Structures are given as structure tokens and as C-alpha cells.
Amino acid sequence: xxxxxxxxxxxxxxxxxxxxxxxxxxxxxxxxxxxxxxxxxxxxxxxxxxxxxxxxxxxxxxxxxxxxxxxxxxxxxxxxxxxxxxxxxxxxxxxxxxxxxxxxxxxxxxxxxxxxxxxxxxxxxxxxxxxxxxxxxxxxxxxxxxxxxxxxxxxxxxxxxxxxxxxxxxxxxxxxxxxxxxxxxxxxxxxxxxxxxxxxxxxxxxxxxxxxxxxxxxxxxxxxxxxxxxxxxxxxxxxxxxxxxxxxxxxxxxxxxxxxxxxxxxxxxxxxxxxxxxxxxxxxxxxxxxxxxxxxxxxxxxxxxxxxxxxxxxxxxxxxxxxxxxxxxxxxxxxxxxxxxxxxxxxxxxxxxxxxxxxxxxxxxxxxxxxxxxxxxxxxxxxxxxxxxxxxxxxxxxxxxxxxxxxxxxxxxxxxxxxxxxxxxxxxxxxxxxxxxxxxxxxxxxxxxxxxxxxxxxxxxxxxxxxxxxxxxxxxxxxxxxxxxxxxxxxxxxxxxxxxxxxxxxxxxxxxxxxxxxxxxxxxxxxxxxxxxxxxxxxxxxxxxxxxxxxxxxxxxxxxxxxxxxxx
Amino acid sequence: xxxxxxxxxxxxxxxxxxxxxxxxxxxxxxxxxxxxxxxxxxxxxxxxxxxxxxxxxxxxxxxxxxxxxxxxxxxxxxxxxxxxxxxxxxxxxxxxxxxxxxxxxxxxxxxxxxxxxxxxxxxxxxxxxxxxxxxxxxxxxxxxxxxxxxxxxxxxxxxxxxxxxxxxxxxxxxxxxxxxxxxxxxxxxxxxxxxxxxxxxxxxxxxxxxxxxxxxxxxxxxxxxxxxxxxxxxxxxxxxxxxxxxxxxxxxxxxxxxxxxxxxxxxxxxxxxxxxxxxxxxxxxxxxxxxxxxxxxxxxxxxxxxxxxxxxxxxxxxx
Numbered sequence: 001x002x003x004x005x006x007x008x009x010x011x012x013x014x015x016x017x018x019x020x021x022x023x024x025x026x027x028x029x030x031x032x033x034x035x036x037x038x039x040x041x042x043x044x045x046x047x048x049x050x051x052x053x054x055x056x057x058x059x060x061x062x063x064x065x066x067x068x069x070x071x072x073x074x075x076x077x078x079x080x081x082x083x084x085x086x087x088x089x090x091x092x093x094x095x096x097x098x099x100x101x102x103x104x105x106x107x108x109x110x111x112x113x114x115x116x117x118x119x120x121x122x123x124x125x126x127x128x129x130x131x132x133x134x135x136x137x138x139x140x141x142x143x144x145x146x147x148x149x150x151x152x153x154x155x156x157x158x159x160x161x162x163x164x165x166x167x168x169x170x171x172x173x174x175x176x177x178x179x180x181x182x183x184x185x186x187x188x189x190x191x192x193x194x195x196x197x198x199x200x201x202x203x204x205x206x207x208x209x210x211x212x213x214x215x216x217x218x219x220x221x222x223x224x225x226x227x228x229x230x231x232x233x234x235x236x237x238x239x240x241x242x243x244x245x246x247x248x249x250x251x252x253x254x255x256x257x258x259x260x261x262x263x264x265x266x267x268x269x270x271x272x273x274x275x276x277x278x279x280x281x282x283x284x285x286x287x288x289x290x291x292x293x294x295x296x297x298x299x300x301x302x303x304x305x306x307x308x309x310x311x312x313x314x315x316x317x318x319x320x321x322x323x324x325x326x327x328x329x330x331x332x333x334x335x336x337x338x339x340x341x342x343x344x345x346x347x348x349x350x351x352x353x354x355x356x357x358x359x360x361x362x363x364x365x366x367x368x369x370x371x372x373x374x375x376x377x378x379x380x381x382x383x384x385x386x387x388x389x390x391x392x393x394x395x396x397x398x399x400x401x402x403x404x405x406x407x408x409x410x411x412x413x414x415x416x417x418x419x420x421x422x423x424x425x426x427x428x429x430x431x432x433x434x435x436x437x438x439x440x441x442x443x444x445x446x447x448x449x450x451x452x453x454x455x456x457x458x459x460x461x462x463x464x465x466x467x468x469x470x471x472x473x474x475x476x477x478x479x480x481x482x483x484x485x486x487x488x489x490x491x492x493x494x495x496x497x498x499x500x501x502x503x504x505x506x507x508x509x510x511x512x513x514x515x516x517x518x519x520x521x522x523x524x525x526x527x528x529x530x531x532x533x534x535x536x537x538x539x540x541x542x543x544x545x546x547x548x549x550x551x552x553x554x555x556x557x558x559x560x561x562x563x564x565x566x567x568x
Numbered sequence: 569x570x571x572x573x574x575x576x577x578x579x580x581x582x583x584x585x586x587x588x589x590x591x592x593x594x595x596x597x598x599x600x601x602x603x604x605x606x607x608x609x610x611x612x613x614x615x616x617x618x619x620x621x622x623x624x625x626x627x628x629x630x631x632x633x634x635x636x637x638x639x640x641x642x643x644x645x646x647x648x649x650x651x652x653x654x655x656x657x658x659x660x661x662x663x664x665x666x667x668x669x670x671x672x673x674x675x676x677x678x679x680x681x682x683x684x685x686x687x688x689x690x691x692x693x694x695x696x697x698x699x700x701x702x703x704x705x706x707x708x709x710x711x712x713x714x715x716x717x718x719x720x721x722x723x724x725x726x727x728x729x730x731x732x733x734x735x736x737x738x739x740x741x742x743x744x745x746x747x748x749x750x751x752x753x754x755x756x757x758x759x760x761x762x763x764x765x766x767x768x769x770x771x772x773x774x775x776x777x778x779x780x781x782x783x784x785x786x787x788x789x790x791x792x793x794x795x796x797x798x799x800x801x802x803x804x805x806x807x808x809x810x811x812x813x814x815x816x817x818x819x820x821x822x823x824x825x826x827x828x829x830x831x832x833x834x835x836x837x838x839x840x841x842x843x844x845x846x847x848x849x850x851x852x853x854x855x856x857x858x859x860x861x862x863x864x865x866x867x868x869x870x871x872x873x874x875x876x877x878x879x880x881x882x883x884x885x886x887x
Contacts, residue, residue, distance in 0.1 A: 172801075173801055173803075176691070176799055176800045176801045176802075177693075177801075178692075178693065178695075178796070178800075178801035178802040178803045178804070179695060179803075180694065180695050180802070180803035180804035180805055183803045183804075183805035184805075187788065190788060190789075190792045191788070193792070193796075194791075194792065194795050197795065197796075197799055197801060201799055201801075344702070344705070345705075347709075348705045348708070348709065351708075351709050351712070352693070355691055355712055355716060356691045356693070356800060357688055357692070357693030357712065357802075358693045358695060358801075358802060359693050359694070359695035359698040360693075360694075360695030360698070360804060361695060388716060388717055388720065391716075391717035392717045392720045392721050392724070
């Protein structure tokens with residue numbers, strides 16, 4: 001059986017994985033397409049043309065000439081000794097300046113404070129310092145750091161839409177995170193973004209929702225395995241306990257058939273109520289209840305209502321722990337390879353990103369690990385979907401606490417992709433069990449659901465109607481006298497008192513003479529009654545004599561009469 | 569919010585539809601709680617973020633005064649101008665603007681903080697203004713853990729309420745056009761009407777209003793802003809109320825927040841209406857394929873999934 005079961009399961013997982021992989025690959029291709037398109041639309045030529053167009057009215061003002069050389073400027077720091085070696089004139093200039101300052105200011109603090117720096121700076125500004133090319137290792141490294149720092153501060157249009165920035169931008173647009181660290185500036189760029197978002201956002205959210213369902217099922221499988229293991233342990237404990245109590249056990253109170261019947265009833269009601277209470281579209285699996293032993297059925301029946309609530313609580317706690325660990329682990333990893341982030345900033349960045357708020361004050365800068373970051377964000381969004389869904393369910397329960405359900409028949413139950421109202425479900429159930437249509441038409445759905453909820457809470461034992469008490473035959477022997485007393489019958493019998501007074505000598509005579517043959521006695525008795533006109537005719541046909549109960553009672557009456565006759 | 573729309577709409581709306589009859593008191597209480605939550609968030613952000621900004625602003629003013637004195641006395645040097653521009657850029661990146669010698673409002677006034685809190689709990693997140701202290705960041709995390717599910721539940725309840733006129737419209741279309749078109753066509757017409765209404769009242773007219781108020785924005789810029797906001801992308805390159813000359817800034821920001829929440833409800837209504845059509849409900853398609861395989865595995869008889877298979881599967885589990 002396992003061998004046959006294994007192949008369909010593998011086939012199922014393969015197909016599901018294929019769908020997931022196809023969706024994820026689609027999102028990846030779409031992201032790259034968006035990145036390349038934005039990079040082309042926001043190229044430096046277009047941005048420069050746009051700036052030139054916008055700056056036309058301002059062209060009358062001459063731009064300051066010193067600003068044009070700003071991006072090319074490189075600042076270096078020299079020690080005084082190095083500068084004296086490079087240009088001896090600086091030393092002489094400083095000497096003359098200091099003597100002049102002392103002479104002019106006459107050591108006045110205010111004048112000295114304000115005049116001093118400007119004149120000394122002028123000496124340094126006039127220094128003639130050549131830029132050495134092959135000076136040494138450290139100065140070159142210093143220059144490189146300076147250039148890198150400048151690039152970070154002043155992003156030129158060419159590097160603003162680099163490959164890394166474009167990919168991050170496209171991914172954050174279709175996932176609705178939206179950092180905003182780079183944004184389109186041209187008309188074509190903004191128009192493209194609108195259409196790109198209209199198509200990409202639903203597709204991406206569909207993929208992430210599908211991934212979320214996949215992770216949900218995986219998590220539920222883990223919980224199911226854990227629960228089965230716990231159940232197995234409990235069963236072992238009960239078996240040991242049962243062997244201990246085996247000697248003390250007496251005969252069962254109920255017959256086995258009735259007990260199993262009660263157990264089946266409980267299962268059926270539980271199945272119906274669980275289906276009603278289940279969230280539509282969530283957990284569409286139909287749970288197959290395992291057939292346990294009849295002896296354990298009662299105990300399992302009592303245990304399962306308690307397990308219903310802890311199951312959802314377990315799922316919520318497991319998901320919360322998973323999400324928290326995912327955030328913390330991600331923060332640890334990000335703080336390793338992102339230059340600007342320490343642990344807390346990485347945690348803050350992860351939270352802002354995975355909830356799709358995307359403030360943009362922190363943006364991933366390490367493009368070597370960009371793929372890892374994007375995969376982390378994708379999986380994290382799926383986890384966030386699950387977590388927020390459970391939190392919203394909890395809030396909905398708070399919102400509906402103490403509320404009574406109205407219009408129960410219109411509640412919708414989901415079976416996979418199909419949905420069905422409670423009313424039609426109960427109707428089909430009644431049709432399955434051949435319940436009369438009039439009874440189904442008069443069925444009160446709201447009262448039924450209220451009572452079912454009470455059964456779930458334990459206030460009512462069951463919804464099944466109490467059975468009629470069985471007719472006991474063994475207390476007293478059946479006799480026509482009792483039947484005659486219970487039912488008012490117009491039929492008059494031979495042994496009534498009023499008839500016995502008038503016909504007593506005749507019957508006794510016949511009985512005395514014909515004691516050897518019972519059948520002949522009966523016929524003779526009939527003839528005797530027929531002969532006497534005062535006695536009404538008693539018809540004893542053969543069909544009546546073939547009944548099982550009649551001869552027994554008749555024989556008893558006959559024996560009693562015979563005994564009385566013998567005494568006289 | 570767009571992320572949760574997709575997964576939650578079918579479950580919440582169909583689960584709530586026909587099961588509960590909403591009382592107005594509950595909706596009003598929910599709205600009151602949400603508004604109070606926004607107020608509290610705004611006040612807390614002002615308390616946390618304003619002191620640091622005040623310190624930075626005072627330091628910058630002192631710096632600017634020193635530079636003004638120097639520029640008056642001395643000639644302009646390249647290095648000095650370089651430092652000036654560098655500092656101005658850093659201030660701009662931190663959200664402090666000093667255009668045209670105007671004393672603009674600080675970043676963390678109540679109106680702006682209210683708007684910021686609204687963008688947080690709706691997951692729009694412009695990022696133009698963001699918390700810069702450690703406590704501000706920590707409070708953001710705690711604030712959103714509670715606020716995002718609360719907002720989602722409230723918006724779902726409002727959308728369930730909004731579906732009643734939508735169903736009435738569909739019934740009216742069935743009455744008027746039932747003899748001309750099939751059910752699928754009427755559904756498509758219904759979705760078209762809802763989409764046209766959405767495009768007109770949620771995007772076109774608000775875009776015109778924004779472009780009228782904001783002098784720098786063209787109509788495409790305003791439409792672009794509406795799209796980026798209501799899909800909760802929130803790039804932050806356009807944000808209402810950034811003009812230094814903007815009058816009634818706080819009130820304008822609060823109005824923008826109200827527009828944001830209302831627009832999100834309308835977007836969710838449109839998506840819910842769209843997913844009523846079986847052809848467009850892609851989620852059930854993927855879920856169905858999984859269920860179909862599971863049923864075929866269990867029963868072993870049926871190749872396709874239909875209602876009879878569901879019933880048989882249901883009863884075979886019991887018997």
C-alpha cells in the first residue's frame with residue numbers, strides 16, 4: 001500500500017513545485033525587464049535634456065564660475081613640514097605675515113581673533129604644490145577613499161541609475177515597498193512606471209500569496225507530525241494504564257453496537273461543526289478521522305474538542321516564533337555585509353521592508369550580495385502575509401465576541417475552489433439520509449446552529465432525539481386478558497364472566513367427555529356454542545389458529561378451565 | 569496594504585457576507601479607535617523626534633549666521649563655497665529646507681506627524697521624513713505591529729459595508745439587461761462600471777485637486793502621486809504639502825491622510841468585485857489545482873473536481 005501511495009504524492013509535489021517555480025521565475029524576469037527599461041528611460045542624456053529644458057528661463061543669470069569645477073576638485077591634507085619642503089616660499093610668507101599681525105594689532109584679542117586666520121589662509125592658498133603621481137602607496141589609497149566618499153555624497157546622474165539601483169527600484173515597485181531612493185524624473189519614466197505597476201503589482205502579490213500558502217501547508221505538516229507523535233505517546237500511556245485496570249474491569253454497561261453508534265454520532269456532529277466554524281478558503285483539507293478501537297472511541301471523543309483550540313494557538317505561536325527568528329537572523333546577516341547598518345539598524349530595516357512600509361532611510365548598498373537580499377525579502381514577504389493574516393483573524397474574533405449569528409443559512413463554506421451555503425449543504429445531507437422533504441423544509445437553521453454550538457461547548461450531550469423505551473416482554477407472560485384490558489375491543493371472548501354463568505354446565509360436560517384429544521375438544525366446543533342460540537357464534541378459522549401466540553394463551557385458559565372443572 | 573489585499577479579501581469578505589449584520593455603532597467605535605490611534609501616534613512622534621530636530625535646526629541657524637558674517641566681510645573662496653554646499657546638501661537630506669530665507673515649519677508638527685503615522689499603518693511609507701532617533705525607530709516597530717492588523721480589519725469591515733450598493737447595482741443590471749446578455753457579460757459590465765467609477769472619483773478628480781493646490785505639480789505628476797500612493801508603493805518623490813509657501817499645511821496633511829484611507833477602501837472594493845468573476849479569481853485557480861490532485865489521490869476514481877466529487881469525498885471520509 002505504501003508503494004502505491006508514494007508515487008501520486010511525488011507527482012503532486014512535483015506539479016506544485018513547478019507552479020511555484022514558474023511564478024517566481026516570472027517575477028524575476030519581470031524585475032529585470034523593469035530595471036533595464038528604467039535604466040534606459042532615465043539615462044543621463046534624457047535627464048540632461050530635461051534639465052536643460054527646465055533651466056531655459058534661468059539662463060539669463062550667469063552661473064558662478066567656481067561651481068563648475070566643483071565635482072573635479074580633490075582635497076588633500078599636507079603636514080606643515082611637507083609643505084615647507086615642497087614650497088619654501090610658504091615659510092617666508094608665514095613669517096612676514098605673523099610679524100605684520102603682531103605689529104598691527106598690538107596684541108588686541110578681538111582684532112587678533114578676526115584678522116589672524118584669513119591672512120594665514122592666504123599664504124597657504126598661494127602655495128605652489130605639484131600633484132605627485134608616483135608618490136607612494138598610502139597617499140594613493142587615501143585619494144581612493146576620498147573619491148569613494150565623494151561619490152557617495154554626490155551621485156552623478158550616470159551612477160544614479162546603476163544596475164543595482166535599477167534592480168532594487170524595480171523590485172520595490174512591484175512589491176509595493178517603494179524606498180524612493182531613486183525615482184523617475186522624465187515624463188516617459190513616470191508613465192512607464194504606472195503601466196509597469198498596474199501589471200506587475202497583482203502578479204507579484206499573487207506569487208507571494210501562493211508562496212505563503214505553500215509555507216503555511218509546510219508548517220501545518222510539521223505541526224501535524226508533532227501532534228501525531230504526541231498522540232502516539234498518549235496512546236501508549238493509555239494502553240499501559242488499561243492493562244493495569246484490566247482485572248478491575250467489569251462487564252460493559254452498554255452493548256458494543258450502541259456504544260459505537262454513539263461514537264459515530266459524535267464524530268459526525270464534530271465534523272459538521274468543524275466545517276461550519278472553519279474559515280472560508282482556509283485549511284480546505286478534509287480531515288480523515290482515524291478509526292480507532294471501539295473501546296477507545298469514547299475517550300477520543302472527549303479529548304478532541306479540547307484539541308481544537310490549542311491547534312490554532314500552536315500554529316499562531318509557531319508562526320510568531322518563525323517570523324521573529326527570521327527577522328533577527330536576517331538582521332544578523334545583513335549587519336555583516338551592509339556598511340551602514342549595525343544590528344539594530346538592520347532589524348529596523350528588515351521590519352520596515354517586510355511590512356512594505358519602505359521608508360527608504362536605509363537602502364541596501366552592498367551590490368555583491370544583492371541577490372541574497374532580494375531573496376530574503378521575497379520569502380519574508382510571504383511570512384509577513386501569514387503573520388498579518390493570523391493577527392487580523394484574532395482581531396476579527398475580538399470584533400465579533402459575544403455576537404449572535406444571523407442569517408445562518410447564507411453562511412458560505414469553501415470546498416477547495418468551490419463554495420456552498422450552509423442551507424444547501426444541510427439539504428444535500430438530508431437527501432443523503434432520505435429525510436422527508438417536509439421535515440427539511442420546516443428545519444430551523446438558526447436553532448440548529450445554536451444547539452450545535454452548545455453541544456460543542458458541552459452544555460448539551462447530543463442533538464440526537466431520545467429513543468422510545470423498548471417494549472419488555474419478559475416481565476409478565478402475554479395473555480389475551482391483558483390485551484383485552486389494554487385495548488378496548490368489541491370482540492367478546494368465551495371466558496367472560498357473564499357468558500360463563502349461563503353456559504357453564506354445557507362446557508364442563510363436553511370437556512369431561514372429550515379429555516383425550518385437544519383438537520376435537522376445540523371443535524366440539526364450537527359445536528356446543530353453535531347449538532345454544534343464546535351464545536353468539538365464535539368463528540375460529542384456521543388462519544387464526546396458525547398464529548404463534550394464540551394457541552399458547554388459549555391452552556392456558558383451557559387448562560385453567562379444565563382444572564376448575566376437575567375440582568368440582 | 570496591497571500585499572494583504574490579495575490574500576485576505578476572499579476569506580474575510582466572503583466569510584463576513586451574509587453571516588453578520590453590521591451595526592453602525594460597531595463601525596463608529598472602530599473608526600473612533602483608529603482615529604485615536606493615529607492621534608496618539610502623531611503625538612508620540614512629535615515628542616520623540618522634535619527635540620533632536622530642534623537642536624539641529626538651532627545649530628544650523630548659528631552656522632548660517634556665522635557664514636553670513638564671513639561672506640559680508642571677505643571675498644568668496646572656492647573651499648568655503650564647497651563647504652557651504654556640502655552642509656546645505658546634508659541638511660536637505662535630513663529633511664531641513666532653507667529655501668529663500670523662509671522660516672518653514674519643522675518636520676515634526678502635529679499635522680505632518682499625523683500624515684506620517686497614516687503612511688505607516690497603511691504601509692505606504694513615503695520615507696521623505698523618517699525617525700532618526702533610536703526610540704523613534706523602536707516605537708515605529710511597536711506601533712506598526714499593532715496598527716497594521718487593526719487597520720486591515722477595519723478596512724475589511726468598511727469594504728464589506730460598501731459591497732451592498734455594489735450588489736444592488738448588479739441586481740439592477742440583471743433586471744435591466746438580463747434579457748439581452750448572459751450572466752458572465754453582466755458581471756463584466758458590472759466590473760467595468762466599478763472600474764470607471766474608481767478611475768473617475770479616486771484618481772482623476774483627486775489628481776485634479778492636487779494639481780490645483782500644488783503649484784509645482786502637473787496633472788501627470790498628481791495622477792502619478794495618486795497611483796503610487798494607493799498601490800502602497802510610496803516612493804516619496806512627491807508628497808503633498810512640501811511647498812514652503814503652503815498655507816494651512818497641517819490641515820492639508822490631515823486631509824491627505826483621509827484621502828489615503830478612503831482611496832484604499834475603494835481599491836479593495838474594486839479588487840473584491842473583480843475577484844467575484846471566476847475567470848479573474850486566479851487564487852482559487854491555483855488552490856483548486858492542489859485540491860484537485862488531492863481528491864484524485866484519495867478517491868482514485870474521479871479525474872476532475874466538481875461538486876459531486878466534493879460531496880462524495882465528504883461522505884466517504886465519514887463512512
